[in-house]
Amino acid sequence: MNSTQLRELAKVTADTLQGYLRDTEDWKTSKKTKDVLVEHKHSAIAGNEHGYLYRAQCEFNCSKDILFKYMYPIGGAESELRKKWDKDISDLQLVEKIAPDLSVNMVRTNSAAMGMIYxxxxxxxxxxxxxxxxxxxxxxxxxxxxxxxxxxxVRGWNHPCGFFCHDIPGHPGRAKFVLIVQTDIKGNLPRSLVDSAIPGAVAGLCNNLRQILKKDGYLTR
Known part of the structure; x- marks a missing residue:
């Protein structure tokens, strides 16, 4: 695809994620803790009908800018912070910078589920x-x-996914974090194993993010 086609795909992806944010129907709770809510529903993406769409939500007593900085997923110098605390990631590489706001990125993950997921x-x-x-x-x-x-x-495939950091009206210095996961990890794994592993991994990422923000002194309380 050329840069124009990639830009169009990016816009369609962003619109799709906005739809996931607004969607209030048919979500089921996958995992709920004091700080994190993880929900799921069947994916409506062609080719992923047997998979799930996951949405995690939590709030932090820090600015959205700090959340974004720690979650930054693009390979390069700015991604060193993400690799420092996100133990699921083994490598982040910038493949191509198409524009200041658009890039092709590669992420490599560590094994999961006690080594059962390669x-x-x-x-x-x-x-x-x-x-x-x-x-x-x-x-x-x-x-x-x-x-x-x-x-x-194993080369996996991410259907529209991403994250959002936004201010909470009426609560200065407090931000909401929403993570959207919709992945086909490929390989010959039982669907039940994948479905049971993802909610815990998503909640774990949110908890690890909270821990590093506390450690680095960014949470106000």
């Missing part, structure tokens, strides 16, 4: 949208001939 890699188109109220990364996997599969990893 390390994965994903090549995603990532679209950053930042304004006064919301900062977001909107992503979807693409075929990328310039980044062939590594035989040490």
């Amino acid at each position: 390390p994965r890699e994903y090549v995603d188109l990532v679209f950053e949208i930042c304004d006064d109220d919301v900062m977001s990364c909107n992503a979807v996997s693409i075929d990328c001939p310039a980044q062939p599969s590594n035989p040490k990893f």
Whole structure:
């Protein structure tokens, strides 16, 4: 795809994620703790009808800018902070910078579920949208001939996914974090194993984010 086609795909992906944010129907609770709510529903994406769409929500007593900085998923110097605390990620690489807000990125993960889930890699188109109220990364996997599969990893596929950091009206210095996960990890794994592992992994990411923010002194209380 050329840059114009990639830009159009990015806009469609962002619109899809906005729909997931507004959607209030048929969500079921996957995992709920004091700080995190993880919900799921059947994916409506063609080719992923047997998979699930996951949405995690939590709030933090810090600015949305800090949340975005710690979650930043694009390979390069700015991603070193994400790799520092997110133990599920083994590598982040910037494949191509198409525009200041649009890039192709590769992420590699560690094994999961006590080694039963082999390390994965994903090549995603990532679209950053930042304004006064919301900062977001909107992503979807693409075929990328310039980044062939590594035989040490299983090449997975992310359907529209991403995260949002936004201010909470009436609560200065407090931000809401919403994470959207919709992935086909590929490989020959029982669907039940994948479905049971993802909610815990999503909640774990939110909890690990909270821990590093506390450690680094960014949470006000």
